[in-house]
Amino acid sequence: MFRINDLMRKGVKDKVFPGGVLLVSKNDSIIFFEAYGYANIFSKRIMTKNTIFDLASLTKPLATTLAVMKLIQQGKLDLEQNLGTILPESIDTDKKQIAIKNLLCHNSGLPDYRPYYIELLKISYYFRKKALRDFLIKEPLLHPTGKNVLYSDLGFMILNWVVEKVSGRSSDYFVNQNIYRPLGLEHLFFANLNSECKRGFFAATELCPWRKILLDGLVHDDNAYVVGGIEGHAGLFGTAMDVKILLFSLLSAFHECSSKFIFKKDLIHKFFERQQGSDRALGFDTPSLLDSSCGSHFSKRSIGHLGFTGTSFWMDLDRSIIVILLTNRVHPSRDNNKMKKFRPILHNTVMEIIL
Numbered sequence: 001m002f003r004i005n006d007l008m009r010k011g012v013k014d015k016v017f018p019g020g021v022l023l024v025s026k027n028d029s030i031i032f033f034e035a036y037g038y039a040n041i042f043s044k045r046i047m048t049k050n051t052i053f054d055l056a057s058l059t060k061p062l063a064t065t066l067a068v069m070k071l072i073q074q075g076k077l078d079l080e081q082n083l084g085t086i087l088p089e090s091i092d093t094d095k096k097q098i099a100i101k102n103l104l105c106h107n108s109g110l111p112d113y114r115p116y117y118i119e120l121l122k123i124s125y126y127f128r129k130k131a132l133r134d135f136l137i138k139e140p141l142l143h144p145t146g147k148n149v150l151y152s153d154l155g156f157m158i159l160n161w162v163v164e165k166v167s168g169r170s171s172d173y174f175v176n177q178n179i180y181r182p183l184g185l186e187h188l189f190f191a192n193l194n195s196e197c198k199r200g201f202f203a204a205t206e207l208c209p210w211r212k213i214l215l216d217g218l219v220h221d222d223n224a225y226v227v228g229g230i231e232g233h234a235g236l237f238g239t240a241m242d243v244k245i246l247l248f249s250l251l252s253a254f255h256e257c258s259s260k261f262i263f264k265k266d267l268i269h270k271f272f273e274r275q276q277g278s279d280r281a282l283g284f285d286t287p288s289l290l291d292s293s294c295g296s297h298f299s300k301r302s303i304g305h306l307g308f309t310g311t312s313f314w315m316d317l318d319r320s321i322i323v324i325l326l327t328n329r330v331h332p333s334r335d336n337n338k339m340k341k342f343r344p345i346l347h348n349t350v351m352e353i354i355l
Contacts, residue, residue, distance in 0.1 A: 003349055012037035017310050019047035020327035023240040024350055027320045040204040052237050053200045053326040054220050056307030060156050062173050065283025067163045070178050076166050089137050090096040098145050103155040104282040105275045109141035110154040117222040128227050149278050153233040160232025172230045179262055183249055189236035193229040202326040205309055209224055220309050238325050247315055247322050272303050285344035295344040297351035310339055323350055
């Protein structure tokens with residue numbers, strides 16, 4: 001394991017990230033779990049295994065997608081169901097024919113990103129969520145639905161809306177009550193900006209140019225921040241250990257080797273399957289054919305996801321291997337793109353040692 005240690009320390013030294021936590025497990029055994037560098041370079045707070053990270057887009061698979069899965073399992077939603085049957089606001093728009101499946105596999109036709117926060121900041125906080133959803137409904141599609149795969153934050157904002165509409169609860173409450181709490185996960189949560197609750201020590205992220213503060217326990221994503229920190233594409237915070245417990249529960253259901261299932265095996269298999277003509281599963285990434293962030297040793301039956309703040313997980317379904325890398329690479333600035341080269345090198349090193 002010396003090679004992994006050396007590589008992570010080199011990542012800190014070369015300023016790939018100020019600090020990070022790496023957790024590797026095979027079956028249900030943790031074979032590597034260490035913390036490196038700083039959680040906050042200004043206060044010199046050391047990174048620990050219990051540091052809480054802004055998981056950024058890991059929110060998509062680990063919160064929003066799982067909420068959709070739970071609603072499908074409860075018989076309240078269907079993958080082929082169109083938005084026109086769920087959201088009345090979409091009926092007279094080109095969004096009405098978009099299916100839940102299209103949003104999950106990023107072929108809805110929606111753009112990848114829009115800086116809605118700029119306009120939302122001009123609106124009273126209490127009206128921002130409705131204003132955001134008005135923007136989403138009015139946003140022109142870039143492509144016909146089902147034709148092109150384009151990774152989209154907007155699609156997962158709409159999925160968040162669907163979850164809240166169908167469940168009748170806020171999405172953070174729904175995932176906590178139905179998924180996180182039954183698994184005993186106390187350190188996987190949304191950092192609601194309206195709450196005074198602080199649950200531990202966080203990995204600081206950016207010195208935000210427009211907020212004029214260091215983000216420490218506050219969601220980094222601009223669009224999620226302005227509506228209170230809870231959204232479908234970003235807002236989830238957590239520790240490496242709680243991410244591991246959640247992923248292993250999914251892996252156990254996939255192999256049907258546990259007596260405590262949050263999800264049924266058939267549903268897990270459907271969501272983990274690579275979609276035709278795409279390198280995505282439903283809500284999850286799969287290894288791309290060229291320059292995958294998981295390197296070259298993960299099997300084709302693997303799922304994962306990346307987060308903008310420097311977070312990622314990859315899970316090899318055939319070998320029951322999980323690799324979780326959580327870093328604060330955007331601390332103190334997002335203008336640091338060294339992670340792109342670092343991730344595949346790390347994953348190759350880890351897999352070569354295990355295999």
